[in-house]
């Protein structure tokens with residue numbers, strides 16, 4: 001068990017704000033419409049059905065650990081799909097928050113770093129599909145492990161979401177730069193892989209020029225390690241970042257010039 005993570009969790013619990021003491025209309029609205037638990041929808045239950053199937057899948061694949069501190073040449077291991085589904089995917093509660101952000105803020109241009117088996121990508125694509133035709137949106141998700149990406153693509157087909165997702169295989173370190181060139185601006189940038197200080201700051205700095213007033217950057221696992229927390233603090237202090245919402249498991253970064261600069265810590269209940 002990661003002691004640093006547990007200490008941070010306790011600190012967050014003691015210092016986070018209840019919604020009734022929030023003084024920002026935008027963040028209050030964000031809380032009410034995206035962060036607070038919403039009613040279950042059938043289309044989301046279908047994605048959860050796919051997750052449950054993956055959680056039972058005994059197929060063994062060749063897995064390469066692209067994540068923090070790995071040595072790509074020596075780390076090919078056999079892994080069961082169900083093990084990946086159990087440990088890598090955002091839980092339903094967090095995936096719901098991302099879904100409602102994309103849906104309610106009528107987001108069109110999205111980049112996700114870390115497709116894995118495609119569960120959160122499916123939430124993102126479903127929210128895009130609810131608002132737009134496929135040729136009106138631009139959603140790219142990047143994954144380093146080919147066999148994992150192929151399984152994600154099967155989920156996208158099953159859920160009739162393939163038209164909404166551009167799925168790329170490759171290392172974020174080389175692909176992100178190329179992907180960004182195809183975007184004029186990015187509405188939602190979701191970083192969910194390679195949780196090191198250096199990588200996180202690199203991805204943030206690459207995407208920053210593509211942010212606009214209404215962009216939302218989402219960083220996963222901001223308290224996973226001292227390095228990730230250092231990156232989160234540095235991102236909060238960047239002069240282009242005007243508001244942040246710390247939900248402990250993920251951090252939201254906002255650039256809204258019409259509001260005063262503020263940093264919130266909220267509890268996901």
Ligand SMILES: C[S@@+](CC[C@H](N)C(=O)[O-])C[C@H]1O[C@@H](n2cnc3c(N)ncnc32)[C@H](O)[C@@H]1O
Nearest residue numbers: 066089090114116119120144171172192193194
């Ligand atoms: C936590 S999982 C993503 C989970 C997914 N977003 C979800 O919630 O359904 C992170 C993924 O990022 C991939 N990854 C990590 N570092 C990477 C890198 N530098 N380049 C490419 N893929 C990477 C891993 O292979 C892993 O599948």
